[in-house]
Amino acid sequence: MSVMGILDRVADVAALDKAITPVRRAVQGVLKPQALRDFLHGTWLGHPLHPVLAQVPVGSWLSAGVLDAVPPLRPAATLLIGTGVAAAVPTALSGAADWAEQEVGVRRLGAVHASANSVALSLYVGSLVARGRGRGGLGRVLSYAGLGLAAGSAAIGGHMSYAQSSGASHAVTAARALTRDWIDLGPLDDFPEGQPALRTGKGEGSAVPLAAVRRGARVDVFIGRCAHLSGPLYEGSVEQVRGNTCLVCPWHGSAFDLDDGEPRRGPASTPQEKLEVRMESGRVMARLPARHR
Ligand code: FES
Structure with missing residues (x-):
């Protein structure tokens, strides 16, 4: 079975719904104002907002990974990691707004996508803390782990778009x-x-x-x-x-x-x-x- 075939199997796991249902209800409660939801969906843009915003954390963190490999450029890597962390918040909110209105298989895979992104974000926040305390080596370990996880999660997001048609017209x-x-x-x-x-x-x-x-x-x-x-x-x-x-x-x-x-x-x-x-x-x-x- 292909890797993407495994993702389809995950989308079939109805047991995930027990955990997803209350989270979905909470997301819908927090994002109750229609104007806020429409802003996060990208209704005003004529295009889903989430994939547009996602470019910032993914691009920043990938670039930081390259700069971290060159010692004199590491301060710039830290700046990019901070940029990605800041951008991850609105990116997650727009993804959550879309996710709550998707069909059941997309919601299951979306839950995995969101969980992986949350762990990646935590690793990057930990990396920033470590770098701030002068523990650059630990900071780089944490950010490279976050990059691996974010990349895998981005692949899941791609599967949701291309194979599950979420966001497609x-x-x-x-x-x-x-x-x-x-x-x-x-x-x-x-x-x-x-x-x-x-x-x-x-x-x-x-x-x-x-x-x-x-x-x-x-x-x-x-x-x-x-x-x-x-x-x-x-x-x-x-x-x-x-x-x-x-x-x-x-x-x-x-x-x-x-x-x-x-x-x-x-x-x-x-x-x-x-x-x-x-x-x-x-x-x-x-x-x-x-x-x-
Ligand atoms: S608004 Fe969801 S199918 Fe029309």
Whole structure:
């Protein structure tokens, strides 16, 4: 079995949930304000914030490891370790916000990722203390141990992103299966006003659900699977969110601007895929935007 296959086995271990459930509840309690959660998710950025922030501790600690190998450069290594320790706090908070809203297998692996990072952070804090007390040798041992652990943990984080699709747009994945041609969604008069309607488009082998919202003579059409975790947007609602008319996902409440698909409320941090629309003899026609064709 590959190393990554072992990680999948860990994601299958339901016994972890006993420890995870109270921690998840605590994270949700601490990060209760929606504005704080949205900031940490990266909803304002249109991209998950956690992998952006993670560059700082990982990059700082890796660079410190190189500088520590050159004796005259060790003071600079200490500065970089301190930078990484400081950056680890907001990085962990953004990761925790995402983790609490992920599906069960990602939460299990995420718990391992967070535990390894916490130990790595403790080793780096210990390293700073040791260096401050003039025990440079011990400081370097602790920081190299922290680097090894942080690197392993970063690999787990990569597996969560690439193999478990956490943080990836599930709407983009669904869009790839949709035909590149114009899709006839039926007469405009058949669309209900101001609420999502389910339509389907031809896909590779199976139909792809679409969520269409009519506002007067205008219809906005989106991939029907939510960018966050594939929730059924066509079963959602249309609401005003922060002054924008949004399509709201029924699963975790992500809100996507009807005008451009941008997320206005998380946990989604990426836009919802929106189709081009034109009217033809009173019928609504839609097709994927040019980036998919
Ligand atoms: S699936 Fe989570 S908000 Fe839509």
